[in-house]
Amino acid sequence: xxxxxxxxxxxxxxxxxxxxxxxxxxxxxxxxxxxxxxxxxxxxxxxxxxxxxxxxxxxxxxxxxxxxxxxxxxxxxxxxxxxxxxxxxxxxxxxxxxxxxxxxxxxxxxxxxxxxxxxxxxxxxxxxxxxxxxxxxxxxxxxxxxxxxxxxxxxxxxxxxxxxxxxxxxxxxxxxxxxxxxxxxxxxxxxxxxxxxxxxxxxxxxxxxxxxxxxxxxxxxxxxxxxxxxxxxxxxxxxxxxxxxxxxxxxxxxxxxxxxxxxxxxxxxxxxxxxxxxxxxxxxxxxxxxxxxxxxxxxxxxxxxxxxxxxxxxxxxxxxxxxxxxxxxxxxxxxxxxxxxxx
Numbered sequence: 552x553x554x555x556x557x558x559x560x561x562x563x564x565x566x567x568x569x570x571x572x573x574x575x576x577x578x579x580x581x582x583x584x585x586x587x588x589x590x591x592x593x594x595x596x597x598x599x600x601x602x603x604x605x606x607x608x609x610x611x612x613x614x615x616x617x618x619x620x621x622x623x624x625x626x627x628x629x630x631x632x633x634x635x636x637x638x639x640x641x642x643x644x645x646x647x648x649x650x651x652x653x654x655x656x657x658x659x660x661x662x663x664x665x666x667x668x669x670x671x672x673x674x675x676x677x678x679x680x681x682x683x684x685x686x687x688x689x690x691x692x693x694x695x696x697x698x699x700x701x702x703x704x705x706x707x708x709x710x711x712x713x714x715x716x717x718x719x720x721x722x723x724x725x726x727x728x729x730x731x732x733x734x735x736x737x738x739x740x741x742x743x744x745x746x747x748x749x750x751x752x753x754x755x756x757x758x759x760x761x762x763x764x765x766x767x768x769x770x771x772x773x774x775x776x777x778x779x780x781x782x783x784x785x786x787x788x789x790x791x792x793x794x795x796x797x798x799x800x801x802x803x804x805x806x807x808x809x810x811x812x813x814x815x816x817x818x819x820x821x822x823x824x825x826x827x828x829x830x831x832x833x834x835x836x837x838x839x840x841x842x843x844x845x846x847x848x849x850x851x852x853x854x855x856x857x858x859x860x861x862x863x864x865x866x867x868x869x870x871x872x873x874x875x876x877x878x879x880x881x882x883x884x885x886x887x888x889x890x891x892x893x894x
Contacts, residue, residue, distance in 0.1 A: 559587060560844040561597040562837055568597060569604035589616070594770065596621060596763075598840070617770055627762055632773060641776050644881045645794075649781050656713065658797070658888060659784035660704050663717050665801025665890025670724045671697040672893055673804045677731050685730045693723050710784065717800075728753075728808075732815055738822035739815050748832030752825050755833045756814060756843075760807035761799070763847060767867070768802070769795035771874040777881075798873055805893040806869065810850055819846060859889040 561568060561577060566584075569576045574586040575595065589610070594617035597603070603618060611618045611631055620628040648654040671694050678690045700720055707713050721744075729741040732753070741753040749755040769779040769792045782793025784800070814820045824839030835843060851867030860872060873891055880888040 557592050558594045558596060558848065559592055560841075560848075561595070562840050562844065564598060564600055564837075566597060567601040567603070568595070568607055570606040570610050575607065589614075592616060594619065596766070598622070619766055621762065627766065630766070630769070632770075638776060641878060641882060642778055645777055645781055648881065649783055649787070652710065655783040656707070656710055659710060659713055660707065661888050661890050662784055662797050662800045663713060664701060664704065665892060666717070666803060667697050667701055667720055668890070668892050669801060669804040670720070673731075673808060674724070674727060677727075681731075681733060684733065685727075690727060690730075693727060696720075696723060713784070724804075731812055734816045734818055735821065748828075748830065749834075750831055751833055752822065753811070753815070755825060755835060756811045756820070757807065759835065759840075759843065760811055760847075761803065764799050764802060764807050764870070765792065765795050768792075768798045768870045768874070771870040772798065772877075774871060775874045775878040777874060777878055798870065798877070801873070801890045802869065805891070806866065810847065814843065814846060858892050858894060 559575065563577075563579060563584075565579050567578045567581075569578065571586055573590065574588055575592070576583055577585045577587070595611070596619045598621050602620075608618065608631055610616070615632070618631040620630070622628055648658065674690050674694050674697075677685055678687055678694075697720060700716060707716065725741075725744050732739050732741060739752050741751070744757070745751070745754050746758050749758045772779040772794055777794060779792040779795040781787060782795075782797045785791065785793035785796045787793055820835075820839055820842060824836055824842070825833055826836055827833050851865060853866050854863055855866060855869075856863050857869070857872055859876065864872060869891060876885065877888055879885045
């Protein structure tokens, strides 16, 4: 199993990154503010506008160290990677599957099975742990609807129908999300999903978590030799990492949603950790973003027993484990792709 190494997050928007021997140097206004050894660094994520030196980019390419650029608001801008792993046969198989409606539907059903299963688990856990403070009847009803939806998957005959069912299920799930916010209720209210830009604090946190998760799924797919831009449920679009979006569907609830609820309910972030821009977009302050990323790194290091592999691994390796299983299925080593079904 792949070893979980460190990710460096550079959060200051005016940071410039450069190579200094075996270190990454960070400068602001041409003044060096820190140097970090590159040994045991797997990837670098920067929110800066100033970019990186050619020498650092070359070092990342030569050492297969990912360098990801996000906007100061956390929107994905681009990523630099080294030589692609894997083999031509695997990617050609992926491309053939993506061009087949029936093959794409088969895999898309499995991704969405994982997504709905894990959303249902989140709702059932809320019933168990917080039954006295939530509308238990609404949670039970939504959970039963999800169960029936999964039973009817065999009768779905095209991707458009699957996307419609997935969208309706997501709406039902998000309609109950606000009740799972148990602390700071007046400051963190959720009335449905909005993005590009997020218009409230909860959506700002969800969007940021999903961006980070999508980036990690894309990196995992490339690690095992798959093309993160060619998906099965998400249609190909220039610049969109469709397969990474496919893969992250089953991880949203168990990985990202639980993390966001923890930040709020454990009071790790507060209302004054957010700012509202002129266009209404809500985003984290620089200091709050650092807190978010620190907690994200801690979350990645927590361990679990993978439900299919029956192997203990860090949460940060779950995207890699799923990418590996997907590659094995496409190569014919597995009879089916096992989605991540968290228990």
